[in-house]
Amino acid sequence: NAGVMQNPRHLVRRRGQEARLRCSPMKGHSHVYWYRQLPEEGLKFMVYLQKENIIDESGMPKERFSAEFPKEGPSILRIQQVVRGDSAAYFCASSPLGGTYTGELFFGEGSRLTVL
Amino acid sequence: GENVEQHPSTLSVQEGDSAVIKCTYSDSASNYFPWYKQELGKRPQLIIDIRSNVGEKKDQRIAVTLNKTAKHFSLHITETQPEDSAVYFCAASKGEEYGNKLVFGAGTILRVKS
Numbered sequence: 001n002a003g004v005m006q007n008p009r010h011l012v013r014r015r016g017q018e019a020r021l022r023c024s025p026m027k028g029h030s031h032v033y034w035y036r037q038l039p040e041e042g043l044k045f046m047v048y049l050q051k052e053n054i055i056d057e058s059g060m061p062k063e064r065f066s067a068e069f070p071k072e073g074p075s076i077l078r079i080q081q082v083v084r085g086d087s088a089a090y091f092c093a094s095s096p097l098g099g100t101y102t103g104e105l106f107f108g109e110g111s112r113l114t115v116l
Numbered sequence: 117g118e119n120v121e122q123h124p125s126t127l128s129v130q131e132g133d134s135a136v137i138k139c140t141y142s143d144s145a146s147n148y149f150p151w152y153k154q155e156l157g158k159r160p161q162l163i164i165d166i167r168s169n170v171g172e173k174k175d176q177r178i179a180v181t182l183n184k185t186a187k188h189f190s191l192h193i194t195e196t197q198p199e200d201s202a203v204y205f206c207a208a209s210k211g212e213e214y215g216n217k218l219v220f221g222a223g224t225i226l227r228v229k230s
Contacts, residue, residue, distance in 0.1 A: 031215070031216065033217065033218075035220075041222065041223070042122075042205060042220050042221060042222040042223045043160065043205060043218075043220040044220075045217060045218070045219065045220075048215050048217055055215050056215055056217060058117070091159065091160070095216055102148075102165065103148040103150070103165070103167075103209055103211065103212075103216050104150060104162050104165065105150075105216070105218055107152075107159040107160050107161070108159060109158070109159045110159055
């Protein structure tokens with residue numbers, strides 16, 4: 001069973017460009033979470049999605065950031081007009097729904113965005 | 117919303133000694149408390165977790181204790197080894213009703229000196 005897959009692993013953008021980060025959850029998982037980790041800092045919640053629905057976006061910056069999880073395909077975190085302060089590691093995590101699920105989030109290896 | 121505070125921010129111990137990391141949370145509705153280990157450049161990985169109906173849980177050299185009244189929980193690592201060196205994060209969640217969203221502490225850098 002493949003884990004959470006994120007790509008690209010590393011992305012370099014110039015200020016003003018767009019960054020698109022993709023996340024495929026583990027097989028059987030219907031919930032996706034995005035977290036941002038600034039250098040030498042903790043994991044900050046950004047957004048929680050289920051298929052075709054944003055459930056909680058309380059951690060998303062009001063401008064330039066958006067997320068989706070379409071019926072088909074991976075979840076995408078989109079950052080428009082990137083600035084140097086967007087440089088960070090962006091981690092995606094997934095979880096299943098109900099059943100014997102304990103509450104653990106399963107993390108991908110992250111996408112490291114560098115803005116020049 | 118939930119706020120999780122974690123101490124210390126860095127911890128250096130001699131190989132074989134014990135390490136203790138402490139966290140406090142603010143929302144009494146939180147009922148799930150995992151600990152994640154993150155090695156440099158890697159993803160966070162769950163090492164142990166505890167639910168609010170349990171006071172202590174142990175897995176080999178790792179144990180977690182929870183005090184619901186005081187709203188704090190701790191990670192204990194005994195007989196530390198160099199491979200325990202990493203960043204450790206505590207987290208809290210209010211469960212499925214709230215989407216199982218985890219709120220993380222700021223992390224503790226653990227260095228085990230051999």
